[in-house]
Amino acid sequence: MQAALSGYLAIAVIVAAGWLAAHFRVLDDNARRVLSRTAFMVAAPVLLFTLVARADLKHLFSATVIVSALAIVSVLALYLVVGRLWLGSRPAQPQVIGALCSGYTNAGNLGLPIAAYVLGDMTWMAPILLIQVVILQPTALALLDATSTDAATNGRRWWYYLSLPIRNPLTVGTVAGLVVNALQLPIPEPVWSPAVMLGAVAVPAMLLAFGISLRLDPLPGRGAHAPELLLVSVLKVLVQPAVACGLARWFG
Numbered sequence: 001m002q003a004a005l006s007g008y009l010a011i012a013v014i015v016a017a018g019w020l021a022a023h024f025r026v027l028d029d030n031a032r033r034v035l036s037r038t039a040f041m042v043a044a045p046v047l048l049f050t051l052v053a054r055a056d057l058k059h060l061f062s063a064t065v066i067v068s069a070l071a072i073v074s075v076l077a078l079y080l081v082v083g084r085l086w087l088g089s090r091p092a093q094p095q096v097i098g099a100l101c102s103g104y105t106n107a108g109n110l111g112l113p114i115a116a117y118v119l120g121d122m123t124w125m126a127p128i129l130l131i132q133v134v135i136l137q138p139t140a141l142a143l144l145d146a147t148s149t150d151a152a153t154n155g156r157r158w159w160y161y162l163s164l165p166i167r168n169p170l171t172v173g174t175v176a177g178l179v180v181n182a183l184q185l186p187i188p189e190p191v192w193s194p195a196v197m198l199g200a201v202a203v204p205a206m207l208l209a210f211g212i213s214l215r216l217d218p219l220p221g222r223g224a225h226a227p228e229l230l231l232v233s234v235l236k237v238l239v240q241p242a243v244a245c246g247l248a249r250w251f252g
Helices: 002-023 029-053 063-087 092-103 111-119 122-146 158-162 169-183 189-199 202-216 226-251
Strands: none
Touching: 002 111, 002 202, 029 122, 029 169, 029 189, 029 202, 063 092, 063 122, 063 226, 092 122, 092 226, 111 122, 111 202, 122 158, 122 169
16 A cells, blocks of 8 residues: 555656646746657657567456456447436437546556656556557547548548557557567667667656646636546546456356
């Protein structure tokens, strides 16, 4: 318990540093974008590569994958059912986006820091990222384009959706690490050391960017979509963890 609290405290301190930097105009929204893009496009893929390349494959593909997938599917279904009953009939696109917001966990931006400082093992995030990027994201984008009236999106070919995972930096880093791990490929020290140093940038950059956004972004829940935002928040923050916990106990 003390280790978990210490982990959350470390996260809170870095987020607070980002908030203060934005409040005193040391960093602005442009800095937030640079930090976010650096973390997502450069540092986080390298971090995942270094973690997965040296991880235990049995640990990566344990019952965690099944629990994560079932929890995501359960919340997606709940959103569609409850949303129809509470919010009424709506076009397909808002329903797809709402379902994504409900079931798509923040495994990249906040998941990695929490796994690092609270769980002590960031490899827990790799299977969840793969499920979301390889399956959930292409499916959702295909549904959005299929129901769109925009000629540019309707004209996309099937290969566009199949290629989405390999165009996501996090997927590339994770899959590359899996290949190196499975084939037991040696990594030269001149390559490994810079990779570890670059990967270490990811978590602080993510947390600083999050702190900046907390200070500069408008407060949520004040627009016309407040009821839907409430539904999405309850499903993501309360229901999905409860479902995942129940499934984890069921699978042992």
